[in-house]
Amino acid sequence: MSEQRGDPGGEIRLVLALSAGRVRDVACVSTRSQDAGRMFIGLTPDQVAGRIGTIYSLCGQAQTIASLGAFEAAMAIRINPAQQAARDILRLAEMLSQTALRLCLGWTRALDIPPEPQPVRACLAAQAALEDAVMQEGWKRPGAGLARPDIMQATGITANLKTMTDTLLQPDGLADRLRRALAVRGLQGFGRVGANQPVGEGALSRVRNEGTIAQARQAHGTGLATRLEASLIELSTLPDRIAQAIGTLKPCPNADSRSNTGTGTASVETVRGNLTHALRLADGRVADYRITAPTEANFSTNGPLQAALAGASASDIAVLRQAAELLVLAIDPCVDFSIEVRDA
Numbered sequence: 001m002s003e004q005r006g007d008p009g010g011e012i013r014l015v016l017a018l019s020a021g022r023v024r025d026v027a028c029v030s031t032r033s034q035d036a037g038r039m040f041i042g043l044t045p046d047q048v049a050g051r052i053g054t055i056y057s058l059c060g061q062a063q064t065i066a067s068l069g070a071f072e073a074a075m076a077i078r079i080n081p082a083q084q085a086a087r088d089i090l091r092l093a094e095m096l097s098q099t100a101l102r103l104c105l106g107w108t109r110a111l112d113i114p115p116e117p118q119p120v121r122a123c124l125a126a127q128a129a130l131e132d133a134v135m136q137e138g139w140k141r142p143g144a145g146l147a148r149p150d151i152m153q154a155t156g157i158t159a160n161l162k163t164m165t166d167t168l169l170q171p172d173g174l175a176d177r178l179r180r181a182l183a184v185r186g187l188q189g190f191g192r193v194g195a196n197q198p199v200g201e202g203a204l205s206r207v208r209n210e211g212t213i214a215q216a217r218q219a220h221g222t223g224l225a226t227r228l229e230a231s232l233i234e235l236s237t238l239p240d241r242i243a244q245a246i247g248t249l250k251p252c253p254n255a256d257s258r259s260n261t262g263t264g265t266a267s268v269e270t271v272r273g274n275l276t277h278a279l280r281l282a283d284g285r286v287a288d289y290r291i292t293a294p295t296e297a298n299f300s301t302n303g304p305l306q307a308a309l310a311g312a313s314a315s316d317i318a319v320l321r322q323a324a325e326l327l328v329l330a331i332d333p334c335v336d337f338s339i340e341v342r343d344a
Contacts (some may be wrong), residue, residue, distance in 0.1 A: 005090065011336035012299055018314045018343045026306040028299040037279075037289035045071040046141045053140070057309065058293070058334045059212040060104035061094040061127075061278075062270045064140055068290075069266025071142040072259055077256035079143060083255070084295065085248040086146055086180035089154070093130050094244065095271040096161065096238040098334055099203075099231055104174065106329045107228070110322055111181035116174050122164050126157050130242075134156065154246045162239040169316035175232050188201055190323045191308035191330075192221030200331040201273025201294045201306035222308075227330035234271070259289045272298065272332045287333040298332045305331055317341055 017025040037243075049071060054066035065087045087169040100123045104116035129178050132155040133263045136147040169175040171319050181233060199205055199222050207213055216226040238283055265278040273294025299305055308327050314320050328337050 003249070005229075011338070012295070012307070012328070012332075012337050014328065015297075015342060016309065016314075016320070017325065018341065021313065021315050023309050023312045023314055026309045028030055028305065030295070030299065035293055040279075040286045040289040042285055045075065045281070046287060048289070049142065050089060050119045050140045058295075059094060059098075059270045059272075059275060061131075062268050062275050063291075064273050065091055066268045066277040068142055068144075069139070069268065070264040070279050071281070072255075072278060073264030073282040074262040075142055075260065076262065077143045077255045080145070080252040080290055081256045082146055082149075082250045082252045083144070084250060085245040086139075086149065087244070088245045089125070089134055089242055089249075090131055091268060091270070092238055092242045093127040093161075094145075094233070095269075096165075096242070098271045099234050099238065100165075100168075102329050103178070103231055103235065104168075106132055106155045107178055107326065108174075110329065111178065111185070113177055113181050116168070119164055123161065126161050129157050129215070130154055133287045134246075143257060145252045145254040146249065148251055149249045151160075151246060151249055154249070155243065157330035158243045158246060164316060165235050169232060169236055179225070183230065185322070187223075187319075187323050187326065188225035189220040190312070191222040191227070191303070191327045193307045197307040198297075198302075198304040200298050202231050202271060202298070202331060203227070203234050204330075205273070206230075206269075207233045212273070223325050223332065227327075228317050231330065236323055245313065270294065270334070272334050295335050301333075314341075316342075317343075 011031050015027040015029065015030040016023050017027070040051055049067045052067045053060035054211050056063045068087070084319070101120050104120050108115040133150040134146070136144070138144060145198040197238060200235060204222065204227050210232065212229050213226060220226050263280045265276065267274045267276040275294060275327070278290045279286060282325045297303055305327060308331070309324060312320065312323070321341060324339050328335070
């Protein structure tokens with residue numbers, strides 16, 4: 001995947017080259033800057049952790065939490081499990097918002113069915129409300145503790161989220177409408193890959209052992225119908241994971257640093273895969289900072305998207321565009337993208 005300088009979050013331009021009615025070549029051009037971490041050199045841990053979630057539009061909470069973890073590793077800070085649980089709540093709520101956004105607005109647009117904007121608004125509002133309920137002001141700094149997490153409020157917010165996701169999954173709800181739309185267009189098996197080919201780091205990889213996924217794979221391989229089921233499983237289970245983390249919350253003090261020089265690495269789960277931050281700290285300031293996003297693997301040469309599209313039928317260009325858009329939404333549901341088709 002070639003790289004160009006640009007916005008740190010970047011976007012993907014997918015170029016499909018056709019020959020003899022098939023996709024002959026798949027090129028992924030990214031505007032994500034590989035040296036974007038240079039902007040943090042010379043800054044303090046508090047400055048970086050406080051800003052990074054606003055600089056990167058993709059997975060902003062996850063970016064902050066990965067940054068905190070890397071700094072804490074470098075500074076020999078050991079946080080309380082309750083601090084980690086609070087961060088998990090925000091990260092999981094972000095994963096739920098992004099899953100709902102792509103299913104309710106992205107998949108519906110691509111399949112020409114009515115969108116469902118209200119669940120997306122509800123998820124985003126709940127994400128902000130959970131941050132207010134769980135975290136104290138100034139939590140975006142290494143070792144920050146928890147003053148008085150409002151467990152009752154957080155529990156109520158999460159219960160409402162569960163009710164909302166259950167509605168989307170009920171008979172004749174959004175999930176069934178998406179399934180029917182795929183079936184009508186004959187796209188259920190589109191994008192299936194071989195047993196030894198990558199499927200991506202996201203939802204399908206995480207829930208591959210679920211019973212419904214085994215059934216879907218038997219019928220459609222790793223095609224769009226199976227990827228849809230994987231996203232629907234996450235839509236269903238993420239509120240339960242948030243509730244589980246809420247059950248471990250308790251007040252805890254700030255954790256002290258034992259060093260202002262060292263190296264640290266932290267990886268966190270995001271909706272599109274593992275996000276990793278690695279840094280070097282010298283005398284309390286950043287000397288080196290690197291971020292590895294799952295998008296790099298998802299859109300790499302011989303990666304899951306290329307494997308899923310190579311050789312696909314191009315007898316109907318409009319259908320190919322539609323299916324390619326759905327594959328991007330399924331494999332990496334955060335990245336901004338465009339699709340170009342070139343007929344040789």
